[in-house]
Amino acid sequence: MSSITRFATRDAGFSARISGFMAHLRDNGLRLGVAETGTALEALSQIEPADIAQTRLALRAVCTGSADEAGRFDDLFDGYWRNGGRVRSRPSTALPSAAQRSTARSGTARDDAEGDGTADAPDAGEGETSTATGTGRLIACTTPNAMRRDLRELVTPEAIAEAQAVAEHLGRALRDRRSRRRRAARRGSQIDFRRTVRRAIARGGAPLDLPRRTRPDRAVRITAICDVSGSMAIYARVFLSFLVGLMRGDPKAEAFLMHTRLVPISDALREPDPLKSVARLSLMAEGFGGGSKLGESLTQFAATHARRCITGRSVVIILSDGYDTGPSEHLGTALAAIRRRGARIIWLNPLKGWRDYAPVAAGMAAALPQCDLFAPAATLGDLAALEPELARL
Amino acid sequence: MSYQTLKSEMQAHGYVASDDLAMAVHLALTLGRPLLLEGAAGVGKTEVARVLAAVKATELIRLQCYEGLDASHAIYEWNYQRQLLAIQAAGDNAAEVEKRIFSEEYLLERPLLAAILRPSPPVLLIDEIDRADEEFEAYLLEILSDFAITIPELGTIKATSRPHVILTANGTRELSDALRRRCLYAHVDYPDRAAELAILAARHPGLDAKLMGQIVSFVQDLRREGLEKPPGVAETLDFAAALAGLGIADLTEDPATLQASLVTLLKTAQDRAAVPLEVTERLAGRAA
Numbered sequence: 001m002s003s004i005t006r007f008a009t010r011d012a013g014f015s016a017r018i019s020g021f022m023a024h025l026r027d028n029g030l031r032l033g034v035a036e037t038g039t040a041l042e043a044l045s046q047i048e049p050a051d052i053a054q055t056r057l058a059l060r061a062v063c064t065g066s067a068d069e070a071g072r073f074d075d076l077f078d079g080y081w082r083n084g085g086r087v088r089s090r091p092s093t094a095l096p097s098a099a100q101r102s103t104a105r106s107g108t109a110r111d112d113a114e115g116d117g118t119a120d121a122p123d124a125g126e127g128e129t130s131t132a133t134g135t136g137r138l139i140a141c142t143t144p145n146a147m148r149r150d151l152r153e154l155v156t157p158e159a160i161a162e163a164q165a166v167a168e169h170l171g172r173a174l175r176d177r178r179s180r181r182r183r184a185a186r187r188g189s190q191i192d193f194r195r196t197v198r199r200a201i202a203r204g205g206a207p208l209d210l211p212r213r214t215r216p217d218r219a220v221r222i223t224a225i226c227d228v229s230g231s232m233a234i235y236a237r238v239f240l241s242f243l244v245g246l247m248r249g250d251p252k253a254e255a256f257l258m259h260t261r262l263v264p265i266s267d268a269l270r271e272p273d274p275l276k277s278v279a280r281l282s283l284m285a286e287g288f289g290g291g292s293k294l295g296e297s298l299t300q301f302a303a304t305h306a307r308r309c310i311t312g313r314s315v316v317i318i319l320s321d322g323y324d325t326g327p328s329e330h331l332g333t334a335l336a337a338i339r340r341r342g343a344r345i346i347w348l349n350p351l352k353g354w355r356d357y358a359p360v361a362a363g364m365a366a367a368l369p370q371c372d373l374f375a376p377a378a379t380l381g382d383l384a385a386l387e388p389e390l391a392r393l
Numbered sequence: 394m395s396y397q398t399l400k401s402e403m404q405a406h407g408y409v410a411s412d413d414l415a416m417a418v419h420l421a422l423t424l425g426r427p428l429l430l431e432g433a434a435g436v437g438k439t440e441v442a443r444v445l446a447a448v449k450a451t452e453l454i455r456l457q458c459y460e461g462l463d464a465s466h467a468i469y470e471w472n473y474q475r476q477l478l479a480i481q482a483a484g485d486n487a488a489e490v491e492k493r494i495f496s497e498e499y500l501l502e503r504p505l506l507a508a509i510l511r512p513s514p515p516v517l518l519i520d521e522i523d524r525a526d527e528e529f530e531a532y533l534l535e536i537l538s539d540f541a542i543t544i545p546e547l548g549t550i551k552a553t554s555r556p557h558v559i560l561t562a563n564g565t566r567e568l569s570d571a572l573r574r575r576c577l578y579a580h581v582d583y584p585d586r587a588a589e590l591a592i593l594a595a596r597h598p599g600l601d602a603k604l605m606g607q608i609v610s611f612v613q614d615l616r617r618e619g620l621e622k623p624p625g626v627a628e629t630l631d632f633a634a635a636l637a638g639l640g641i642a643d644l645t646e647d648p649a650t651l652q653a654s655l656v657t658l659l660k661t662a663q664d665r666a667a668v669p670l671e672v673t674e675r676l677a678g679r680a681a
Binding site for chain 1: 419420432481567576
């Protein structure tokens with residue numbers, strides 16, 4: 001096949017290319033160690049490595065570890081092994097073979113200049129800082145914002161520290177629900193008398209095992225979903241630092257961003273260095289300040305992540321102004337589905353603080369019946385003031 | 394043995410595997426690595442292990458995971474009753490008995506120990522690993538990397554044969570990276586039309602080809618309806634069996650019976666409500 005990447009002649013050989021491929025995967029966020037390179041080589045010795053389909057299948061089994069990675073693998077594979085990722089959708093039959101050969105040869109200076117599609121034109125984003133001002137109605141828009149925004153200018157370490165304190169308070173208000181009962185447990189403060197006697201029967205009356213019991217932790221799991229569409233951009237600073245604070249205080253909390261789609265950000269937020277975590281977040285925040293498809297994002301959440309993050313004792317905090325471009329009933333059904341899993345829903349709307357605000361946006365109106373608490377939140381102060389309400393929930 | 398031969402052998406035993414899956418199983422066998430299968434419920438993850446055992450003509454040892462599963466249920470346990478009995482029966486020469494009661498004779502094998510003690514390598518299925526707690530996952534890491542189990546009273550027991558390990562998960566909990574790293578990985582998806590037809594043909598060979606086509610189109614369309622629990626392959630097979638049992642030859646002929654037979658496909662009240670008679674008729678009409 002002419003589309004296969006030609007490596008330079010001084011290339012060290014097969015194993016070097018595989019380790020190059022592993023480095024390429026690592027650069028793209030797959031977690032692979034040295035051992036995997038060995039496994040990959042071993043795997044390739046078990047198949048026909050000249051057959052690109054077989055190689056693809058084998059490397060996918062070795063290198064990926066989750067559904068998400070498996071989905072991305074094909075592009076990464078093509079990117080490395082097949083002509084720098086340039087895929088022609090239409091076969092150019094008219095091209096003479098000589099010309100084809102010259103494009104296939106990577107490594108010549110001319111070719112490098114025109115090919116190599118890795119740099120994705122960063123200059124395109126520079127001119128289009130959104131300067132939407134003036135009066136008019138707030139509406140939702142559908143266009144995704146492809147521009148990457150550096151969130152470091154939004155979130156400072158001091159703001160994170162402050163937000164962390166608030167988030168910890170709120171988290172504690174929601175979370176502290178110890179039970180009065182005691183249940184059998186592997187480790188516990190008390191010996192479980194009934195089970196001890198029961199088991200002693202099997203040991204001829206000698207209490208050899210001492211089963212224990214303890215007060216179970218009825219931990220409340222918090223999931224925060226933050227809307228970062230264009231209409232919410234001015235509140236992003238507060239809400240993002242709040243999310244960072246929440247995640248750092250609670251190892252079981254989950255956080256998501258939503259704009260035109262849903263982005264899980266828990267991993268990025270758990271980075272020990274706050275600045276680094278925000279930098280990682282910036283990389284993931286493509287679409288930040290763009291359109292909003294709340295209904296779609298929440299439906300996606302209800303169908304996928306909700307299975308993992310939501311139990312009978314969960315609280316879902318949604319930070320959004322409720323401006324949605326999709327059909328509003330989607331939002332309602334998505335929230336109903338989340339609620340059916342047993343979660344309580346808290347909707348924090350920055351606009352609610354405005355004088356004369358009424359939840360007339362179709363999305364907000366559809367969401368309202370499903371919310372256990374609908375409260376204003378535009379600043380950290382507002383969030384801190386929520387504590388008594390959450391404790392009552 | 395190449396992965397294609399494995400694929401056709403699995404097909405001969407009634408399992409239609411995708412290329413992805415066949416390659417992953419092939420590599421797991423040749424490299425001696427555990428294989429982690431992930432995917433929605435009902436796509437046939439557990440079945441892979443069963444068929445693999447049939448292909449290899451070996452025993453299938455299954456460990457069903459659940460919350461609170463611990464070492465004494467998964468690895469080994471001392472047979473305390475027998476030990477006590479032995480001590481009481483021995484009477485005076487207790488010292489001699491004490492040496493004896495911590496021997497293999499008094500050991501109860503649980504699935505993991507059983508799997509590494511078999512003379513020929515069995516298939517070890519660790520089902521729904523994401524249901525077990527993280528502590529158990531840590532136990533498993535040790536066993537999966539060295540295939541050895543340490544029993545304090547007896548010493549380390551090495552595997553006589555390396556079992557072919559298959560783990561399944563469907564996303565109840567995120568698995569640890571350490572476990573994912575030790576395993577090969579394959580994501581099992583709902584089969585496409587052609588594959589599902591092949592599965593149906595393999596499992597219900599007596600079925601009329603036209604009805605089979607209709608059933609598969611019907612179920613595939615149903616999966617796109619945005620249900621809470623989309624029907625899996627197992628449900629398709631049940632549905633086909635139900636239709637065959639009810640003597641239906643064409644999906645459009647009797648909407649009421651078809652609607653009644655949907656109990657095999659839709660497993661929640663919401664999904665039942667989402668597919669009323671009209672929707673069923675529309676889907677059946679499109680499938681025909």
